[in-house]
C-alpha cells in the first residue's frame with residue numbers, strides 16, 4: 001500500500017541496488033525537492049553521497065545557515081559549500097536587463113557546480129574509493145510530464161580552468177521523486193527528518209534575489225532587499241497566512257526614488273513592492289487579499305527597520321497579465 005514509509009523503503013532498496021559501492025553527488029538549492037531527494041539518497045547510501053551547495057549571494061536571509069547547519073544536523077549528510085558570491089556579483093555588475101541577468105546567473109551556476117563536481121571526481125580518483133557515477137536530481141512528476149518523459153544521462157562538461165580534468169564527466173541520474181507530487185514530497189521529507197523550514201518552503205526562483213532587484217544587482221541592494229524580505233516573510237508567517245499564499249515576492253525598485261519624511265528629516269529612498277499571490281500551479285495567479293492590519297505591520301516595520309526604504313506598495317495584478325515575479 002501507498003504509505004510514506006513504503007515509498008521510502010522501496011526507493012532505498014532501488015537506490016542501493018543501483019548504486020552499489022559507487023559514489024553519488026547532489027546539488028542542494030535549499031529548496032524542498034533537492035533537499036528531500038538528497039535525504040532519501042542519504043538514507044540509502046550514507047556517506048557515499050556528497051552534496052554541493054552553491055552560495056551565489058542571491059539567497060534570502062538565513063538560507064545558507066538552514067542548509068549548512070539545520071539540514072546537515074538533522075540529515076547527517078556530507079556537504080561542500082561553494083562560496084561564489086563575489087564571482088556572481090562581479091559577473092552581474094552593470095547588468096540591468098532581466099534576461100541577461102538570468103543568463104549570467106544560470107551560466108555561472110552551472111560553471112560553479114561543474115567545477116565543484118570535477119574537484120570531487122578528481123578527489124575520488126586520487127583516493128582509494130570508487131568513482132562518482134551518479135547525480136541526484138529532485139525531479140517531480142509534474143516536471144516529468146512537462147518535459148515529455150524521457151530520462152537519461154546528464155552530460156556535464158567540465159571547464160579547463162583546472163589542470164588535468166577529464167573532458168566530460170558523465171553521470172547517470174538518480175531521480176527518486178519522479179513519481180511524486182509536491183505534497184507527497186513534503187510528507188516524505190518530514191518522515192525523513194528534513195527541517196520544517198525547508199520542507200514547508202514556498203517556491204523561490206533559482207536566480208534568487210537577483211531578479212527581485214529591478215536594476216543593477218549590487219551587494220548594498222541585496223542587503224536592503226534581504227532585510228525587507230525577511231520582515232515580510234516573518235509577519236506573514238506570524239499572521240498564519242503561509243497556507244493561503246503561494247508565495248510573496250518582495251521586489252526592490254532600485255532605480256526609483258521618492259520623497260518621504262521620517263523623524264524631522266526629508267528622505268529620498270526606494271520603494272519595495274509586496275507581491276502576495278494565490279495559485280494552484282503558478283501558471284495563473286491572483287493577488288492575495290491580505291488583511292489590512294497585516295499589511296500595515298509589514299509596511300511600518302520595513303520603513304522603520306530598513307534604511308533606504310521609505311515606501312511599501314502592494315501589487316494588485318493577477319497573472320495574466322502580470323507574471324508572479326517582476327523580471
Ligand code: XMP
Pocket residue numbers: 102203204205206207247282283319322323324325326327
Ligand atoms: P512567473 O514570474 O513566470 O513565475 O509568473 C512562475 C513561478 O516560477 C518561479 N520562477 C522561477 N523558478 N527559476 C525557478 O526555479 C526561475 O528562473 C524562475 N523564474 C520564476 C516563480 O517564483 C513562480 O513561482
